[in-house]
Amino acid sequence: AQSVTQPDIHITVSEGASLELxxxxxxxxxxxxxxxVQSPGQGLQLxxxxxxxxxxxxxxxGFEAEFKxxxxxxxxxKPSVHWSDAAEYFCAVGASGQNFVFGxxxxxxxxx
Amino acid sequence: xxxxxxxxxxxxxxxxxxxxxxxxxxxxxxxTMFWYRQFPKQSLMLMATSNEGSxxxxxxxxxxxxxxxxxxxxTLSTLTVTSAHPEDSSFYxxxxxxxxRTDTQYFGxxxxxxxx
Numbered sequence: 001a002q003s004v005t006q007p008d009i010h011i012t013v014s015e016g017a018s019l020e021l022x023x024x025x026x027x028x029x030x031x032x033x034x035x036x037v038q039s040p041g042q043g044l045q046l047x048x049x050x051x052x053x054x055x056x057x058x059x060x061x062g063f064e065a066e067f068k069x070x071x072x073x074x075x076x077x078k079p080s081v082h083w084s085d086a087a088e089y090f091c092a093v094g095a096s097g098q099n100f101v102f103g104x105x106x107x108x109x110x111x112x
Numbered sequence: 113x114x115x116x117x118x119x120x121x122x123x124x125x126x127x128x129x130x131x132x133x134x135x136x137x138x139x140x141x142x143x144t145m146f147w148y149r150q151f152p153k154q155s156l157m158l159m160a161t162s163n164e165g166s167x168x169x170x171x172x173x174x175x176x177x178x179x180x181x182x183x184x185x186x187t188l189s190t191l192t193v194t195s196a197h198p199e200d201s202s203f204y205x206x207x208x209x210x211x212x213r214t215d216t217q218y219f220g221x222x223x224x225x226x227x228x
Contacts, residue, residue: 041203
């Protein structure tokens with residue numbers, strides 16, 4: 001069965017510092033991979049997605065993610081974090097016609 | 113584009129009453145809609161998949177008689193929590209998948225349900 005792990009429950013970074021959020025997945029075939037962000041009390045906003053092709057994908061708000069098949073990973077990165085990036089981040093895996101499976105989430109705190 | 117709304121955004125009700133939550137795709141047709149439940153500081157758990165014009169498919173452990181789902185049109189799905197109890201208090205989020213595309217889901221802003 002497919003599963004998603006996000007090893008870091010909570011990460012704190014200083015504003016302006018770089019960020020990397022980890023995501024590992026277990027899936028029988030090449031999955032579709034997603035990163036979503038959720039602000040407190042809000043729904044989920046899609047940051048970026050990977051289906052095929054270039055393994056480095058660009059998203060909104062300056063985020064990018066790299067798909068590494070050999071490591072079953074899809075880590076999210078941002079070169080310079082802004083205070084408004086503080087939120088909960090979810091990695092999700094799916095496939096054509098299949099439901100999403102979400103990771104447990106990583107809470108990002110940003111220090112001024 | 114690809115906006116999904118939910119109504120109400122929050123609701124407080126007494127134990128034993130029923131609550132209906134609406135999920136609408138505002139600018140696209142959604143053949144499939146999903147209902148998730150999220151407990152505080154936890155991830156989203158899929159409750160059911162709703163296809164327009166057919167019965168919803170519930171995930172294991174979700175009581176279909178308690179969580180009634182109706183997907184009456186290509187832009188509207190409703191979740192009714194029947195005879196709500198305090199343990200049903202949660203954040204309920206819907207998502208919609210546009211047309212025949214099977215790649216992306218667009219999420220609503222969520223509904224906070226508190227059962228007293």
